[in-house]
Amino acid sequence: MSSPEFKLVFVYNADSGLYEAMVDGLRKLVAPMTQACRLCALTYQVAWMRPAWSRFVRSLSIQVEFLHRDEFKERYGDVEVGSPSAFIDRGGDLEPFISSDEMNATETLDDLMNVIRDRLNERGLG
Numbered sequence: 001m002s003s004p005e006f007k008l009v010f011v012y013n014a015d016s017g018l019y020e021a022m023v024d025g026l027r028k029l030v031a032p033m034t035q036a037c038r039l040c041a042l043t044y045q046v047a048w049m050r051p052a053w054s055r056f057v058r059s060l061s062i063q064v065e066f067l068h069r070d071e072f073k074e075r076y077g078d079v080e081v082g083s084p085s086a087f088i089d090r091g092g093d094l095e096p097f098i099s100s101d102e103m104n105a106t107e108t109l110d111d112l113m114n115v116i117r118d119r120l121n122e123r124g125l126g
Contacts, residue, residue, distance in 0.1 A: 005090065005091040006062055006063070006088060006089065006090055006091075006125060007062060007063035007064065007065055007088070007089045008060070008062050008063070008064045008065070008086060008087075008088060008089075008097065008116075008120075009064075009065045009066075009067060009072070009086065009087045009088075009089050009094075010039060010064070010065070010066045010067070010084070010085075010086045011039075011067055011068075011069060011072045011081060011083045011084055011085050011086065011087070012037050012039055012040055012066065012067070012068050012069065012083060012084055013037035013038070013039065013040070013069065013083040013084045013100075014037050014040060014068055014069065014083075015068050015069055015070045016068040016070055016071050037083070037084050038084055038103050038104045038106065039083075039084035039103055039112075040084070042106065042108070042109045042112050043109065043112075050109060052109060052113075053109060053113075056113050056116075060116075060120070061120075061125065061126065062120065062125050065089075069083050076094060079094060081100075082099065082100025082101070083100055084100060084103045084104070085097075085098055085099055085100045085103055086098040086103070086116075088123065088125070097119060098115060098116070098119070102115070
C-alpha cells in the first residue's frame with residue numbers, strides 16, 4: 001500500500017459549477033466529438049462516471065482526487081498545467097504523471113487505465 005500523503009490528482013479541462021456541468025452534459029448528448037476534455041469523454045457517460053472507471057479508481061492503492069481547472073488553480077496556485085492531465089501530489093509537491101498531450105492522445109478508457117497502472121508501478125505506487 002502506498003504512503004497516505006501521496007495522491008493521484010486528475011485535472012479536467014473544464015471549470016466547476018452547475019452551468020459548466022449542464023453545458024458539458026448537453027455537449028455529450030448532442031455533439032460528443034466537440035467535447036474539450038478528453039478525460040471527461042473517456043471516464044464519464046452523459047452525467048455519471050463509467051462503471052469500469054469507477055471500479056478501476058477504487059481498486060488503486062493510492063488516493064485519487066479529481067479537480068476542475070479552477071479548483072486545481074485554487075488548491076495549487078499558478079502552477080503551469082495543461083488540462084486534462086494528472087499529477088502525483090507528494091505532500092504538496094506536484095510531480096507530472098500524465099501530460100495533457102498524452103491524455104489527449106489516449107484513445108480508449110482501457111488505454112488510459114493501462115497507462116495509469118504502468119506509471120504507478122514504475123514509481124512503486126502500484
